[in-house]
Amino acid sequence: MVSQIHAAYLDLILTRYQHNPNHLLQILREAQEYFGYIHADALSYLGQQLSLPRADIAGVVGFYSFLSDQPLGEYRVLFSDNITDRMLGSVDLMTQFCAQLWVEAGKVSEDGLLSVATTSCTGLCDQGPAMLVNNIAINRLTPERITAIAELIRERMPVSAWPASFFAIEDNIQRKDILLNGEFQSGSALAALLQRGADATLQEIHASKLRGRGGAGFATGKKWEFCRDAVGDAHYVVCNADEGEPGTFKDRVLLNRYADQVFEGMTLCARVIGAKQGFLYLRGEYRYLLAHLQAVLQQRRSQNLLGHRILGQADFDFDIEIHLGAGAYVCGEESALIESLEGKRGTPRNRPPFPVTNGYLNQPTVVNNVETFAAASLIAVKGGEWYASIGTTVSSGTKILSVSGDCARPGLYEYPFGVTVAQVLADCGAQETQAVQVSGASGICLAPAEFNRQIAFEDIPTAGALMVFDQSRDMFEVARNFVHFFAHESCGFCTPCRVGTSLLANMMDKLALGHGSPYDFAEIEKLNTLLQSTSHCGLGHAACNPVLDTIAKFRPAYQKRLIHHEFVPAFDLDFALTQARQMTGRDDSGAHFEST
Amino acid sequence: MNQDKLDTFTLDGQTIPFSAGQTIIQAAIAAGVYIPHLCFHPEFKPHGSCKLCTVKVNGRQTASCTALALANLVVENNTAELNNERLTLLQMLFVEGNHFCPSCEKSGDCQLQATAYELKMMSPHFDHFFPDRPVDATHPEYLLDFNRCILCSLCVRASRDADGKAVFALSGRGIKSHLIVNAESGNLVDTDFSSTDKAAHICPVGVILKKRVGFAVPIGQRRFDAQPISATPHPIAKGDA
Numbered sequence: 003m004v005s006q007i008h009a010a011y012l013d014l015i016l017t018r019y020q021h022n023p024n025h026l027l028q029i030l031r032e033a034q035e036y037f038g039y040i041h042a043d044a045l046s047y048l049g050q051q052l053s054l055p056r057a058d059i060a061g062v063v064g065f066y067s068f069l070s071d072q073p074l075g076e077y078r079v080l081f082s083d084n085i086t087d088r089m090l091g092s093v094d095l096m097t098q099f100c101a102q103l104w105v106e107a108g109k110v111s112e113d114g115l116l117s118v119a120t121t122s123c124t125g126l127c128d129q130g131p132a133m134l135v136n137n138i139a140i141n142r143l144t145p146e147r148i149t150a151i152a153e154l155i156r157e158r159m160p161v162s163a164w165p166a167s168f169f170a171i172e173d174n175i176q177r178k179d180i181l182l183n184g185e186f187q188s189g190s191a192l193a194a195l196l197q198r199g200a201d202a203t204l205q206e207i208h209a210s211k212l213r214g215r216g217g218a219g220f221a222t223g224k225k226w227e228f229c230r231d232a233v234g235d236a237h238y239v240v241c242n243a244d245e246g247e248p249g250t251f252k253d254r255v256l257l258n259r260y261a262d263q264v265f266e267g268m269t270l271c272a273r274v275i276g277a278k279q280g281f282l283y284l285r286g287e288y289r290y291l292l293a294h295l296q297a298v299l300q301q302r303r304s305q306n307l308l309g310h311r312i313l314g315q316a317d318f319d320f321d322i323e324i325h326l327g328a329g330a331y332v333c334g335e336e337s338a339l340i341e342s343l344e345g346k347r348g349t350p351r352n353r354p355p356f357p358v359t360n361g362y363l364n365q366p367t368v369v370n371n372v373e374t375f376a377a378a379s380l381i382a383v384k385g386g387e388w389y390a391s392i393g394t395t396v397s398s399g400t401k402i403l404s405v406s407g408d409c410a411r412p413g414l415y416e417y418p419f420g421v422t423v424a425q426v427l428a429d430c431g432a433q434e435t436q437a438v439q440v441s442g443a444s445g446i447c448l449a450p451a452e453f454n455r456q457i458a459f460e461d462i463p464t465a466g467a468l469m470v471f472d473q474s475r476d477m478f479e480v481a482r483n484f485v486h487f488f489a490h491e492s493c494g495f496c497t498p499c500r501v502g503t504s505l506l507a508n509m510m511d512k513l514a515l516g517h518g519s520p521y522d523f524a525e526i527e528k529l530n531t532l533l534q535s536t537s538h539c540g541l542g543h544a545a546c547n548p549v550l551d552t553i554a555k556f557r558p559a560y561q562k563r564l565i566h567h568e569f570v571p572a573f574d575l576d577f578a579l580t581q582a583r584q585m586t587g588r589d590d591s592g593a594h595f596e597s598t
Numbered sequence: 599m600n601q602d603k604l605d606t607f608t609l610d611g612q613t614i615p616f617s618a619g620q621t622i623i624q625a626a627i628a629a630g631v632y633i634p635h636l637c638f639h640p641e642f643k644p645h646g647s648c649k650l651c652t653v654k655v656n657g658r659q660t661a662s663c664t665a666l667a668l669a670n671l672v673v674e675n676n677t678a679e680l681n682n683e684r685l686t687l688l689q690m691l692f693v694e695g696n697h698f699c700p701s702c703e704k705s706g707d708c709q710l711q712a713t714a715y716e717l718k719m720m721s722p723h724f725d726h727f728f729p730d731r732p733v734d735a736t737h738p739e740y741l742l743d744f745n746r747c748i749l750c751s752l753c754v755r756a757s758r759d760a761d762g763k764a765v766f767a768l769s770g771r772g773i774k775s776h777l778i779v780n781a782e783s784g785n786l787v788d789t790d791f792s793s794t795d796k797a798a799h800i801c802p803v804g805v806i807l808k809k810r811v812g813f814a815v816p817i818g819q820r821r822f823d824a825q826p827i828s829a830t831p832h833p834i835a836k837g838d839a
Contacts, residue, residue, distance in 0.1 A: 042782055046782050055767065056780055057779060058764060058780075060767065061767040061778065065769070066771075067771075352644075489772060489773065492772040492773070493771060494768075494774070495647050496649050497647070497650075497748075498690070500773060500775060501773065502690065503773075505693075529686075535659040536652050572725050573725070
């Protein structure tokens with residue numbers, strides 16, 4: 003029986019996850035890590051063992067970029083395809099890599115040795131271009147490093163034996179303030195909590211005026227209070243570490259260096275809302291952080307800061323499980339994240355109801371950003387009033403910015419809220435800046451006239467991405483990269499986003515290929531309006547932002563693409579014959595259509 | 599307070615009564631008002647994916663199948679702006695799949711086609727995607743023509759919620775989303791699908807078709823040939839049941 007091969011490793015994984023269907027995504031992720039892909043027999047076996055319809059499991063596999071039901075290479079190479087990677091030469095590096103190994107991008111090599119493809123931003127924009135090899139991140143790709151990697155793969159060297167320097171991910175902290183200065187002592191926030199009591203701690207969170215750091219800025223104290231007051235069989239704490247917004251990487255550093263503080267913030271929240279179970283939802287791209295994070299959790303358990311009877315309190319039980327994502331940007335949306343935590347396709351739910359009342363397993367759930375939990379720990383120690391005194395009146399505290407692109411010193415910059423974009427640009431050594439994209443692909447694109455605007459909820463709210471583009475950059479290509487990102491990441495649930503983002507990507511490609519006319523311009527604007535008004539979730543609403551902003555502020559970049567006065571079809575008859583010409587080895591005039 | 603007195607909202611100026619828990623489209627249908635829709639079906643839990651039923655509530659667009667009716671809401675439905683948006687959504691659905699109405703057995707009985715007539719769609723407008731979606735003719739009694747799938751998931755919901763099975767599921771993501779069936783072979787014949795399933799009779803378009811009864815009712819004498827879809831407010835697909 004073929005399925006015995008799969009039963010052998012799947013049984014071990016299933017046992018570890020207690021045959022719990024809510025852990026389906028974790029089970030699939032581990033199965034794929036072990037076997038290389040999800041075999042048809044494995045799907046059937048998991049269906050039997052988990053009492054789930056096989057088709058539902060196949061649907062989950064089909065949803066996540068990092069899962070595959072088809073054989074992939076022994077080495078699975080994914081080039082990060084954010085605009086910042088491209089600006090650092092990722093396209094040429096991928097071409098070089100494919101040529102060196104005789105493989106076509108998007109395919110598996112004939113000998114099954116490797117597969118090469120692109121993936122959405124891997125969160126290494128400050129040290130790109132980057133790639134993932136068998137889910138592990140490699141930074142600072144150069145032609146030399148690519149040649150070395152190609153050689154290692156040809157020699158079939160296991161990834162674990164590759165030079166450690168390839169995997170040396172840097173923190174690149176450039177400016178520290180209250181959060182990053184590292185004064186936090188493990189356990190100090192919980193000690194303050196026990197001294198003050200849960201209700202008084204919530205009052206401190208209220209007093210701090212802390213707002214969600216994922217970008218939406220909902221008052222953290224209110225969220226915790228709503229959740230605490232919601233009736234349910236159990237309450238849950240979820241830390242959203244699915245930072246998929248292109249250009250964002252602050253959570254990577256927070257989890258690498260300040261994980262203790264983040265977990266302590268989650269534990270505080272658990273005490274306030276009465277939760278016994280927490281989850282860290284870690285994006286699949288940060289798989290390399292898993293062992294470190296597990297070690298931090300284990301240490302906290304051994305210090306009695308996590309687990310049973312925390313700090314000797316009879317009624318204080320709380321533990322944290324780490325769930326990994328598998329390549330789906332939309333899971334950063336909190337209701338999609340919860341679906342994913344439950345082992346399903348990451349489709350955003352209809353809201354209301356919101357997670358605070360109907361979250362994980364339909365129970366009251368707090369979902370907060372990594373940075374929010376880290377800030378909560380600090381507030382518990384130093385008090386809400388102290389925290390509220392920093393920043394602006396509406397936006398208290400500090401914000402960590404992930405700065406990348408055309409600047410001398412990319413990395414993390416922590417500022418009190420209210421800092422101007424111009425200040426950040428000066429600090430990071432940006433010169434001749436043409437534009438700044440704040441908050442990633444879904445954010446806003448600023449022209450120089452707006453650089454005096456502030457990073458704050460009352461002006462430019464952001465989860466922290468700040469990508470810098472100098473005068474040499476083509477803002478049309480920036481927008482085109484983002485539009486393709488949204489088309490790739492659309493979950494496909496609602497018509498406008500599923501079809502609209504792909505139509506938009508095709509139209510941008512049409513302009514890029516020189517078939518643009520004012521007609522296409524009008525079409526792009528019409529699509530954008532529809533996406534904004536009818537999409538199911540924020541992804542669809544935001545998918546038009548990069549285009550609308552760049553059209554409004556960098557119109558010449560588009561104008562030069564509208565080379566025709568009248569409508570020109572996207573279909574190019576002569577171009578369509580390319581393949582036939584290749585196959586017949588012809589390139590004479592008889593093998594071309596005359597251009598009109 | 600009179601418990602029997604229903605709250606009301608206005609829909610294009612018309613007063614619509616509703617009971618607690620009803621969504622806007624449910625109340626509208628009960629009052630005999632047509633709101634274009636495809637993925638909504640009165641017998642199943644609203645899904646909210648096709649977005650055809652988008653209305654404007656207090657000035658903001660929202661899917662009327664999932665938005666709860668609330669007292670004194672001011673809802674716009676049959677306006678040029680909304681119908682234009684719906685028309686574009688329909689055109690998106692037409693170019694996403696492969697829809698050849700003249701040769702389709704469901705022509706005249708198809709909600710997608712009837713809604714397109716209703717909204718006066720004259721062309722698909724966008725460039726076609728021409729996806730490659732092979733037909734599944736393995737089942738002795740039924741045929742699956744995935745070319746026409748609009749991903750409304752009614753068959754998924756019907757199989758799960760009404761039939762207690764799981765014959766259908768959605769896979770893929772984004773523009774690559776597609777319908778699959780619950781069998782290792784990927785073929786309908788290897789599932790527990792049955793002609794008596796609710797799921798066999800729920801498809802609003804022409805994906806799930808009974809074999810050997812094609813064109814039994816001549817084109818011209820079918821459901822939406824007789825009257826526009828707006829005159830049949832909740833077209834419950836009876837099919838061949």
